[in-house]
Amino acid sequence: MLAYIIRRAFQSVIVLLAVGLVAFSMFRFVGDPIEQLLGQERTVQDVERLREALGLNDPFIVQYASFLGRALQGDFGISYRQSRPVADIILERAPATLELAFVSGFLALTLGIALGVFTALRRDGWAANIIMSASLIGVSLPTFLIGILLIYVFGVQLQWLPTFGRGEVVDLGWWTTGFLTASGLKSLILPSITLGLFQMTLIMRLVRSEMLEVLRQDYVRFARARGLSARAVNFRHALKNTMIPVITVTGLQLGAIIAFAIITETVFQWPGVGLLFINAVQFVDIPVMAAYLMLISVMFVLINLIVDVLYVWVDPRLRIDGRHA
Amino acid sequence: MRTVLTAAILAAALPAGAAELRFASTTDPNTLDPNAGNSAPVFSLLGNVYEGLVRRGRDMAIEPALATSWEPIGDGEGWRFTLREGVTFHGGEAFTSEDVVFSYERASSEESDTSSWFAPVSRVEAPDDFTVEIYTTAPNPIFVDSIANWMMMDSGWAAANDAERPNIEQGNFATLNANGTGPYRVTERQPGLRTVLEAYDGWWGDDRGNVETAVFTPVQNSATAVAALLSGELDLIEPVPVQDAGRVDQADGVSVIRGIEARVIMLGFPHDRDTLYGGEGDGNPFQDARVRQAVAHAVNVPAILQTVMRGSAEPVAQLVSPAMRGYTEGLTGYDYNPDRARELLAEAGYADGFPFSFRCPNDRYLNDEAVCTAINSMLAQVGLDPRFETMPVANYWPTLRADEHDVYLLGWSPGTFDAEHPIRFLLSTPNEEKRLGSWNFGGYSNARIDELLPAIQSEIDDTARQAMLDEVANILVDDAAYVPLYVQPLVWGVKDGVDLVQRPDNFLQLRWISVNG
Numbered sequence: 036m037l038a039y040i041i042r043r044a045f046q047s048v049i050v051l052l053a054v055g056l057v058a059f060s061m062f063r064f065v066g067d068p069i070e071q072l073l074g075q076e077r078t079v080q081d082v083e084r085l086r087e088a089l090g091l092n093d094p095f096i097v098q099y100a101s102f103l104g105r106a107l108q109g110d111f112g113i114s115y116r117q118s119r120p121v122a123d124i125i126l127e128r129a130p131a132t133l134e135l136a137f138v139s140g141f142l143a144l145t146l147g148i149a150l151g152v153f154t155a156l157r158r159d160g161w162a163a164n165i166i167m168s169a170s171l172i173g174v175s176l177p178t179f180l181i182g183i184l185l186i187y188v189f190g191v192q193l194q195w196l197p198t199f200g201r202g203e204v205v206d207l208g209w210w211t212t213g214f215l216t217a218s219g220l221k222s223l224i225l226p227s228i229t230l231g232l233f234q235m236t237l238i239m240r241l242v243r244s245e246m247l248e249v250l251r252q253d254y255v256r257f258a259r260a261r262g263l264s265a266r267a268v269n270f271r272h273a274l275k276n277t278m279i280p281v282i283t284v285t286g287l288q289l290g291a292i293i294a295f296a297i298i299t300e301t302v303f304q305w306p307g308v309g310l311l312f313i314n315a316v317q318f319v320d321i322p323v324m325a326a327y328l329m330l331i332s333v334m335f336v337l338i339n340l341i342v343d344v345l346y347v348w349v350d351p352r353l354r355i356d357g358r359h360a
Numbered sequence: 361m362r363t364v365l366t367a368a369i370l371a372a373a374l375p376a377g378a379a380e381l382r383f384a385s386t387t388d389p390n391t392l393d394p395n396a397g398n399s400a401p402v403f404s405l406l407g408n409v410y411e412g413l414v415r416r417g418r419d420m421a422i423e424p425a426l427a428t429s430w431e432p433i434g435d436g437e438g439w440r441f442t443l444r445e446g447v448t449f450h451g452g453e454a455f456t457s458e459d460v461v462f463s464y465e466r467a468s469s470e471e472s473d474t475s476s477w478f479a480p481v482s483r484v485e486a487p488d489d490f491t492v493e494i495y496t497t498a499p500n501p502i503f504v505d506s507i508a509n510w511m512m513m514d515s516g517w518a519a520a521n522d523a524e525r526p527n528i529e530q531g532n533f534a535t536l537n538a539n540g541t542g543p544y545r546v547t548e549r550q551p552g553l554r555t556v557l558e559a560y561d562g563w564w565g566d567d568r569g570n571v572e573t574a575v576f577t578p579v580q581n582s583a584t585a586v587a588a589l590l591s592g593e594l595d596l597i598e599p600v601p602v603q604d605a606g607r608v609d610q611a612d613g614v615s616v617i618r619g620i621e622a623r624v625i626m627l628g629f630p631h632d633r634d635t636l637y638g639g640e641g642d643g644n645p646f647q648d649a650r651v652r653q654a655v656a657h658a659v660n661v662p663a664i665l666q667t668v669m670r671g672s673a674e675p676v677a678q679l680v681s682p683a684m685r686g687y688t689e690g691l692t693g694y695d696y697n698p699d700r701a702r703e704l705l706a707e708a709g710y711a712d713g714f715p716f717s718f719r720c721p722n723d724r725y726l727n728d729e730a731v732c733t734a735i736n737s738m739l740a741q742v743g744l745d746p747r748f749e750t751m752p753v754a755n756y757w758p759t760l761r762a763d764e765h766d767v768y769l770l771g772w773s774p775g776t777f778d779a780e781h782p783i784r785f786l787l788s789t790p791n792e793e794k795r796l797g798s799w800n801f802g803g804y805s806n807a808r809i810d811e812l813l814p815a816i817q818s819e820i821d822d823t824a825r826q827a828m829l830d831e832v833a834n835i836l837v838d839d840a841a842y843v844p845l846y847v848q849p850l851v852w853g854v855k856d857g858v859d860l861v862q863r864p865d866n867f868l869q870l871r872w873i874s875v876n877g
Contacts, residue, residue: 064755065754065755066752066753066754066755066757066758067754067755067757068754069757070757070758071754072390072473072528072752073398073473073528074397074398074399074473074474074477075398075773075775075785075799076398076474076775076785077398077473077476077798078476078792078795078798079792079798080470080476081473081475084470085528085529088529090699091527113529113530113531115529116390116529116551117390117535117551117552118390118391118396118527118528118529118531118532119531119535119536119551120531120537122550127550133383154430183587186584187585187587190587190588190591191587191590191591194591194592197591197593198584198587198588198591198593199577199579199584199585199587199588199593200577220624255842286706301580301581302583303584304577304579304580304581304584306553310552310580313580314552314580317580317723317752318390318754319754319755336479353747360556
């Protein structure tokens with residue numbers, strides 16, 4: 036078991052290094068950061084001085100190596116755009132993204148399971164059919180379109196909810212939260228629906244099909260035959276057994292929610308790391324792009340590692356295969 | 361009489377109905393250091409916080425600011441400025457000539473992004489606390505015009521906070537904090553998210569509206585900004601996309617304010633290439649003036665302005681807009697005449713056209729990609745064969761600098777608001793040492809223009825100077841060195857009841873804004 040974990044951890048490190056290498060080899064195609072840093076009246080000397088100071092004259096492999104060396108010591112460099120340490124900026128922006136991801140994930144999970152169970156139990160009911168058809172919209176419409184539609188209806192026409200930003204936040208010193216103010220909570224509604232809609236429909240459809248499968252099983256029939264209440268049969272016996280794949284998918288989707296918050300954050304001007312990344316791409320802010328991409332890949336690799344380890348723990352057959360591989 | 365006067369003074373000191381203004385623009389200034397950034401977003405915001413010796417008024421004319429008057433020294437040896445007395449920085453320090461000398465050293469230092477403004481300056485002296493003498497290497501009549509964005513910083517504040525030089529790559533105290541003499545002080549700064557400005561009660565001037573607090577939020581997505589304006593969460597947004605302007609104008613409670621910017625959009629040519637970048641075979645047809653003239657006749661500017669720019673922009677035949685100093689009156693460019701274009705191509709021996717590369721940015725100017733798409737088909741209509749490509753500006757400039765282009769799109773906004781500026785940057789033969797032609801990507805070279813430029817720079821007499829500027833403008837038209845297309849429009853969206861002044865440099869001066877009701 037331990038050997039397996041060590042081997043998987045080693046593989047994860049290689050994946051991370053490869054992601055970094057690909058990222059750094061791509062940065063020069065994003066453009067020249069100097070163009071964004073200096074104004075139109077700059078001189079050739081200004082350009083050369085800055086290029087040298089930022090280490091842009093080095094081959095990308097050297098730039099990558101020095102980034103890794105500093106990153107291992109917790110130093111992600113200084114943002115070209117903001118002239119501030121990247122680590123500070125990311126820590127400042129992370130609460131906005133994490134709170135949004137948390138609320139979206141929570142909405143997706145609770146609504147997804149509830150609607151999934153409902154549509155499975157009332158398979159032929161008109162309400163279930165409407166929900167199933169509507170869920171196609173959630174799967175097929177792009178996020179930015181949903182966001183703009185929500186802004187137009189609830190922000191511009193009805194004026195119930197704010198159209199952009201995070202509202203008032205409370206600064207706890209190490210964390211800023213929008214959960215403690217009315218405007219903060221109101222600001223969360225539209226972006227979290229936009230971000231979580233896809234995941235919600237995904238979970239709903241998954242729960243529904245798993246439920247339909249389980250409801251056909253013999254033990255459910257026997258449970259019914261024993262005269263148990265519908266509630267006990269559906270929720271205690273059937274739903275519990277659909278949860279294993281749902282939890283796996285949700286875990287992996289949590290990573291996706293955080294990583295793909297970029298579009299939602301741009302549409303709602305949500306001050307999180309996704310918006311920071313989009314800005315960084317626009318202004319060729321290499322230190323910010325590098326740190327963001329590395330953090331996201333660390334997150335995905337960690338989630339996958341945990342899931343893999345959990346599988347092995349649950350299923351002993353994988354352990355034996357692992358030893359022979 | 362006395363009561364009336366007192367009332368007037370009181371009204372000036374304490375504007376009635378102090379208001380809050382929430383405004384948004386697409387780009388956040390990358391720094392609060394007036395020497396670490398040389399771009400419109402930086403100067404627009406800092407223009408409320410810092411002040412120069414001179415400033416631009418509502419009509420862009422130079423007027424006294426921290427200097428009350430100025431005069432030439434001797435026979436064009438430089439300029440002597442008399443400073444305003446009783447001015448204090450936001451931190452409470454008094455403004456004196458020592459601060460001017462310090463600000464000169466800082467702004468002209470190697471680390472600064474504004475050092476090119478001071479290329480003509482040989483030395484700066486402060487004979488007393490309220491007099492400053494700036495000596496230039498040659499007579500320089502437009503020097504005063506060129507320093508409206510040179511902002512005065514307090515030497516003591518900079519020294520105490522270890523910010524005596526700007527630091528573009530690492531940042532320092534002045535990147536996030538500001539201490540100017542202007543009508544507003546920065547009370548909160550979250551880069552990329554939110555900047556709060558509060559009125560400075562100790563400001564020396566009295567020409568101000570009633571904005572007490574101004575909250576600036578950068579909103580990158582124009583659709584988001586428009587929605588926030590319509591829902592009443594923002595009072596002022598800039599820009600409104602031209603395609604949304606009509607809709608915003610019709611909505612209740614908001615209106616659109618249009619103007620023209622200082623920026624001229626033009627087509628550039630590959631003058632100094634032996635063979636075309638995107639061509640086949642030898643030779644460079646664009647070295648023949650008739651081919652360039654054919655391009656000018658082929659582009660239907662009125663149609664582009666009608667359809668792509670929705671009537672918001674103005675056509676132009678020179679490199680500066682009418683609002684700039686040194687604009688040449690009565691100049692006509694090339695009309696839309698596809699038959700004439702075909703004739704010229706045939707005369708030059710290219711009746712069947714030829715392939716070449718046509719490159720454009722897609723995120724730099726208003727609707728740049730759509731404008732270029734239209735131009736591309738217009739060029740094809742007269743028999744030319746452009747290979748059209750668009751790219752983000754972060755890739756576009758390196759491509760042009762690497763000389764990987766034939767025909768390209770360029771916009772130019774003269775920092776000095778004078779016709780001399782584009783001649784120096786776009787028409788002069790490129791010369792790194794003399795800092796000339798640094799944006800002349802096509803390598804255009806004209807001996808007469810190179811000869812006129814130093815004369816224009818040092819001519820004191822306005823009529824003689826204008827005659828030389830007119831000559832350059834005429835050479836540009838005859839030679840079709842560039843094809844100027846139009847002046848980019850300014851389209852702002854404001855909530856009803858907000859009175860403001862829209863200046864062609866697209867700077868937002870909070871002191872000219874009044875919020876009623």
